[in-house]
Amino acid sequence: xxxxxxxxxxxxxxxxxxxxxxxxxxxxxxxxxxxxxxxxxxxxxxxxxxxxxxxxxxxxxxxxxxxxxxxxxxxxxxxxxxxxxxxxxxxxxxxxxxxxxxxxxxxxxxxxxxxxxxxxxxxxxxxxxxxxxxxxxxxxxxxxxxxxxxxxxxxxxxxxxxxxxxxxxxxxxxxxxxxxxxxxxxxxxxxxxxxxxxxxxxxxxxxxxxxxxxxx
Amino acid sequence: xxxxxxxxxxxxxxxxxxxxxxxxxxxxxxxxxxxxxxxxxxxxxxxxxxxxxxxxxxxxxxxxxxxxxxxxxxxxxxxxxxxxxxxxxxxxxxxxxxxxxxxxxxxxxxxxxxxxxxxxxxxxxxxxxxxxxxxxxxxxxxxxxxxxxxxxxxxxxxxxxxxxxxxxxxxxxxxxxxxxxxxxxxxxxxxxxxxxxxxxxxxxxxxxxxxxxxxxxxxxxxxxxxxxxxxxxxxxxxxx
Amino acid sequence: xxxxxxxxxxxxxxxxxxxxxxxxxxxxxxxxxxxxxxxxxxxxxxxxxxxxxxxxxxxxxxxxxxxxxxxxxxxxxxxxxxxxxxxxxxxxxxxxxxxxxxxxxxxxxxxxxxxxxxxxxxxxxxxxxxxxxxxxxxxxxxxxxxxxxxxxxxxxxxxxxxxxxxxxxxxxxxxxxxxxxxxxxxxxxxxxxxxxxxxxxxxxxxxxxxxxxxxxxxxxxx
Numbered sequence: 001x002x003x004x005x006x007x008x009x010x011x012x013x014x015x016x017x018x019x020x021x022x023x024x025x026x027x028x029x030x031x032x033x034x035x036x037x038x039x040x041x042x043x044x045x046x047x048x049x050x051x052x053x054x055x056x057x058x059x060x061x062x063x064x065x066x067x068x069x070x071x072x073x074x075x076x077x078x079x080x081x082x083x084x085x086x087x088x089x090x091x092x093x094x095x096x097x098x099x100x101x102x103x104x105x106x107x108x109x110x111x112x113x114x115x116x117x118x119x120x121x122x123x124x125x126x127x128x129x130x131x132x133x134x135x136x137x138x139x140x141x142x143x144x145x146x147x148x149x150x151x152x153x154x155x156x157x158x159x160x161x162x163x164x165x166x167x168x169x170x171x172x173x174x175x176x177x178x179x180x181x182x183x184x185x186x187x188x189x190x191x192x193x194x195x196x197x198x199x200x201x202x203x204x205x206x207x208x209x210x211x212x213x214x215x216x
Numbered sequence: 217x218x219x220x221x222x223x224x225x226x227x228x229x230x231x232x233x234x235x236x237x238x239x240x241x242x243x244x245x246x247x248x249x250x251x252x253x254x255x256x257x258x259x260x261x262x263x264x265x266x267x268x269x270x271x272x273x274x275x276x277x278x279x280x281x282x283x284x285x286x287x288x289x290x291x292x293x294x295x296x297x298x299x300x301x302x303x304x305x306x307x308x309x310x311x312x313x314x315x316x317x318x319x320x321x322x323x324x325x326x327x328x329x330x331x332x333x334x335x336x337x338x339x340x341x342x343x344x345x346x347x348x349x350x351x352x353x354x355x356x357x358x359x360x361x362x363x364x365x366x367x368x369x370x371x372x373x374x375x376x377x378x379x380x381x382x383x384x385x386x387x388x389x390x391x392x393x394x395x396x397x398x399x400x401x402x403x404x405x406x407x408x409x410x411x412x413x414x415x416x417x418x419x420x421x422x423x424x425x426x427x428x429x430x431x432x433x434x435x436x437x438x439x440x441x442x443x444x445x446x447x448x449x450x451x452x453x454x455x456x
Numbered sequence: 457x458x459x460x461x462x463x464x465x466x467x468x469x470x471x472x473x474x475x476x477x478x479x480x481x482x483x484x485x486x487x488x489x490x491x492x493x494x495x496x497x498x499x500x501x502x503x504x505x506x507x508x509x510x511x512x513x514x515x516x517x518x519x520x521x522x523x524x525x526x527x528x529x530x531x532x533x534x535x536x537x538x539x540x541x542x543x544x545x546x547x548x549x550x551x552x553x554x555x556x557x558x559x560x561x562x563x564x565x566x567x568x569x570x571x572x573x574x575x576x577x578x579x580x581x582x583x584x585x586x587x588x589x590x591x592x593x594x595x596x597x598x599x600x601x602x603x604x605x606x607x608x609x610x611x612x613x614x615x616x617x618x619x620x621x622x623x624x625x626x627x628x629x630x631x632x633x634x635x636x637x638x639x640x641x642x643x644x645x646x647x648x649x650x651x652x653x654x655x656x657x658x659x660x661x662x663x664x665x666x667x668x669x670x671x672x673x674x675x676x677x678x
Binding site (some may be wrong): 047051052053055065072073074075076077078079080081084085086088089091092096100101103104105106131179 | 544
């Protein structure tokens with residue numbers, strides 16, 4: 001398996017706090033890795049690090065062939081990160097939000113791609129011309145997922161993606177993840193929905209105190 | 217190795233030299249040099265005012281250089297140097313403003329006149345204050361370093377533009393008066409001014425070395441406590 | 457870079473068109489500032505007319521602070537700051553895009569303010585070529601550092617208070633140049649006015665170039 005992620009002794013400091021205290025991890029292409037661990041174990045920071053959003057204080061890290069010290073900007077074009085925030089603009093409509101991200105990701109025919117993504121996430125067409133600010137939390141999350149998949153990331157970094165979604169949306173999300181890995185994408189997901197996430201994952205990595213304590 | 221201070225043999229020598237130069241400057245400026253024909257005793261302020269202004273420009277030059285070097289090399293050493301220079305430049309601009317307005321009282325009859333150089337110095341003072349404020353706002357070390365480097369660079373680029381625009385603006389109303397020294401100036405006065413410049417430059421360098429070393433030691437302490445924090449953090453995971 | 461800049465500018469202007477913050481809040485703010493100057497000085501038109509260029513540009517500068525703050529509040533609303541980086545947008549594109557949107561808003565505001573000073577202060581508007589060119593160049597000179605500092609401050613807890621402290625001293629030369637150029641235009645003595653315009657152009661070009669270079673380290677913050 002071609003390595004997508006190679007972390008060696010990775011230390012990441014937030015402010016003065018070492019959120020990651022020496023992480024070693026290898027992930028191969030096409031796999032789905034579930035990150036588990038108690039609150040504050042460093043799961044979110046690990047995902048953000050892989051997305052190029054958090055800097056590396058010590059150690060070495062290569063993601064999709066980009067050195068995290070030098071190639072973060074190129075890396076960011078190829079990864080998708082969905083954290084607790086949706087990254088949507090309230091004043092724009094559902095369609096405009098998704099199209100904006102499609103355009104930024106240089107997707108050919110952004111309008112058609114946005115429609116397809118919204119279709120895939122079952123966002124009702126009557127909602128598409130509404131401002132995102134008027135949607136419910138669950139609907140917003142669906143739109144955020146549409147804005148995520150429309151970018152066609154090669155590495156999916158999902159932080160608690162199931163939170164705030166209803167049962168059908170969770171199933172949709174799981175299907176999306178399976179389709180993506182089947183198509184060669186790699187997925188890292190942090191979730192407390194253990195049953196659901198374990199069914200999805202090819203491997204489970206346990207973090208505690210900013211280090212990997214168990215790989216199963 | 218235990219580090220007990222920020223001094224070294226070289227900085228101590230520089231310190232002694234600086235103090236000696238200031239003693240000489242006091243003697244020359246206050247006692248030996250004659251009062252000016254036009255300005256009277258007030259001319260003595262120049263031996264402090266002009267060197268302080270030059271030292272603040274030197275500080276800004278170091279600030280700009282350090283900022284660019286940080287953005288290029290991303291090494292904290294440059295960030296700390298730039299920060300040290302900014303703080304010292306702030307002190308010297310303040311001194312320039314105070315001596316300038318003290319000189320203005322007997323000369324113009326007011327503490328403040330919109331003299332181009334004085335006005336430009338006031339803007340400089342505020343630019344440097346912004347830099348210090350951004351550093352005080354915190355964040356992680358490299359985030360702080362990036363922000364201060366941007367502020368430092370923007371401020372440095374602004375300095376010549378401020379000088380030029382203020383000069384030109386005020387020249388419409390009155391010629392630049394302050395620090396326009398008469399070329400036929402008395403030899404001893406010229407020498408006093410020269411000693412003043414050398415003394416202030418020595419003081420600037422001396423302060424800069426110490427301030428930089430203090431910042432550097434603080435950084436070392438941070439790194440040590442970070443190493444402890446990492447060990448502690450790993451212990452949470454059950455393996456230390 | 458240009459594609460991203462267009463996308464960002466389009467998005468910001470669309471958000472502005474929907475939320476009408478500039479129209480409903482910034483324009484009235486600018487008008488009340490103009491009125492306050494009238495109260496503070498002397499409604500005797502002689503004085504107000506004489507200092508119209510200065511009052512005009514001080515008002516624009518204060519409004520620019522508000523517009524810049526608003527522009528970066530949009531990014532913070534829903535983790536947008538993260539998203540800007542995740543999407544891999546070219547940082548120079550973000551700078552140009554956000555700057556262009558702020559520029560459009562300020563230019564529209566200036567048109568309204570010009571009409572207002574003509575009516576309220578009885579300022580005789582003249583010297584149109586110099587007036588328009590210097591206004592555009594000045595506004596670019598205000599927007600470029602404003603956008604840089606807006607991004608810088610938005611990462612800080614003390615953002616509302618530190619932005620004016622950083623931004624206002626840097627644009628001191630712009631204030632001088634813009635006021636002189638406006639005076640020259642209104643008085644019809646355009647020679648010196650064009651020279652000031654040149655200085656303003658140098659300032660605007662320098663800070664635009666700096667913004668394009670410096671936005672990458674600025675957006676990098678974790």
